[in-house]
Amino acid sequence: MADKVLVIGSGAREHVIATTLLSGPGVDRVWCAPGNPGMEPDGISLLREDPTQPEKLIAAIRELGIDWVFVGPEAPLTAGLVDELQAAGIPAFGPSKAAARIEGSKGFAKDLMRRHGIPTADYAVFHDLDGAKSYVRSHGAPVVIKADGLAAGKGVTVATDLDQAMQALDAIFIDHKFGQAGAQVVIEDQLVGQECSLMCFVRGEQFWPMPLSQDHKPAYDGDRGPNTGGMGAYSPLPQFGPELTQKALDAIVAPTVRALAREGSPFTGVLYTGLMVTDQGPQVIEFNARLGDPETEVVLPALTSDLGTAIRTLMEGGEPQFTWDDSHSRLGVVLAAQGYPGNPKTGVPVPLIAPEQDLRAYYAGVSGSASTGLTSSSGRTALVVAQGDDLAQAAHRVYARLDGLSMPGLFYRHDIGHRGLEA
Structure with a gap:
């Protein structure tokens, strides 16, 4: 019997997750909470419950007879929604609050990579403006300045000179542009190369990769203007062959999921690795604890197997099947x-x-x-x-x-x- 599934979120990422679930035999009905009205023509039902109020959400899930939940966005994941659902006996696909720290705190992610020799840029973490500015003055530019917490993809400044770096630090510590997400900052060396995104379905130390994709963060043509959450994406990437994916899986994904599991925060869900392809090979720019947006909208449509059956199998400890169209x-x-x-x-x-x-x-x-x-x-x-x-x-x-x-x-x-x- 096909499942009834709730997808948490309201964006285009959740729209494509829901339509992909509905396209296979494993799922016959999908709700999105809170969703958006552009989803409804595709047969997706909207559930106007606030994901930040788990008790009401759980009551609605039980009333509707929903079988399992797919948590899309980072905010409910880092707040521990998966833990709350599972404690209520509701199967949920996504990482625990502890595992989602790999996105919720850039400092946590960088420290994890340093401990386990995972290739990434050198960095330092600061909780105060004076210390951060002193480091930048002595280190010099260019540097990459990141608010430590969730900032909807907008908390990063690539500072090409000292003035730009100081302005970015003032915006975080004085103007509180990113609120609590800017309580500390990560200052990194700038990596040089081409960015791309590698997403994997993960359960503990096992993972199943998706095709590579690349998004475009700057708002305007020619990669100009302020950074956004993403202005478009494409997949696969003709400029990179399968050997790049394999290098990233071996040097980055495998040791990362192993590190999380062995440090007591095993990861189940989707691990997104933002890569910089440098002359020294792929290095990590950032991790996300969920599907990327807008990358998901060009990756999931390439899935030729049944997403709903695969996710249920993964959650139940079986061997999921993910097959991809590589001809388009x-x-x-x-x-x-x-x-x-x-x-x-x-x-x-x-x-x-x-x-x-x-x-x-x-x-x-x-x-x-x-x-x-x-x-x-x-x-x-x-x-x-x-x-x-x-x-x-x-x-x-x-x-x-x-x-x-x-x-x-x-x-x-x-x-x-x-x-x-x-x-």
Whole structure:
């Protein structure tokens, strides 16, 4: 009998998780909490319960007869939602609060890597402005300054000179730009190379890798402008062969999951490794304790096996099957509200794009309804992804569709996938 599943979250990542679950025989109904109205045309039910109130959520799960829960975003994971659900006897896919520290504290992750010889940039951790500024003055620029906690992908500054570094530290310690997430900072040496993302399903010391992907953080074409949560992504990466994935699995993923397990915080869920491919090989930029966004929207559609059955099997200790289509490319472009990432406009009309052959949209920061119209409620409103026989065809399909739409108040990058296309 097929399962009933609850996906926690409201973004395009959760939209693609839900549609992928529904596409296989292992799941016949999916709710998203809280979800968004752009999901409903795909047969996804919205559960308007707040994931930060586990007691109400658990009551709703029991009332609906939900079989298991997939926790999408980082905030409920680092707050310990998986622990609360499991304590209530509800199977939940995602890491425990202890294991999710690998994303919740960059200092924790860096210390773990240092202890276990996992390749990453040299770093120092500071709790005060004076100590951090003194270190930067003596060390020199460039440096990478990171708020230690969760900052929605925006807590990182690559400071190319001392003035920029000092301004970033002032924003964290004086302006409290990132709140409690900036109670301490990690200051790293800058790694030079090309970034990419490697996500793996994990259970303890076992892991099952997904295809490589690459996202685009800066807001504007040519990788200019402020960092965002991601303006688009593509997969696979023609510039990197399978040997890179294997090096990263051997030198980074395997020792990381082994370290977490042996230090008493075994990881079950999705481990996201942000990699910098340097002349010395792949090194870790960051870890996330969940699927990346927007990478998931171009990776999960490549899954040819049943996601629901695989996740249930993984949670129950069996041998899950994950198989991938390696004969097509997928490229996705984010539609963002003007002003994003600083002060995005709300109430901007967002087009409801019906699925076509080889093209579809996944929705995020929208309100309204599919029948009366969607409008922006936050910065990233949707991601439109196309499939092609190669990356150039996927890019042509998505941009031909977007360029044909009138979308005042929204903007998107026109060069997603440029590194892969250059390769």
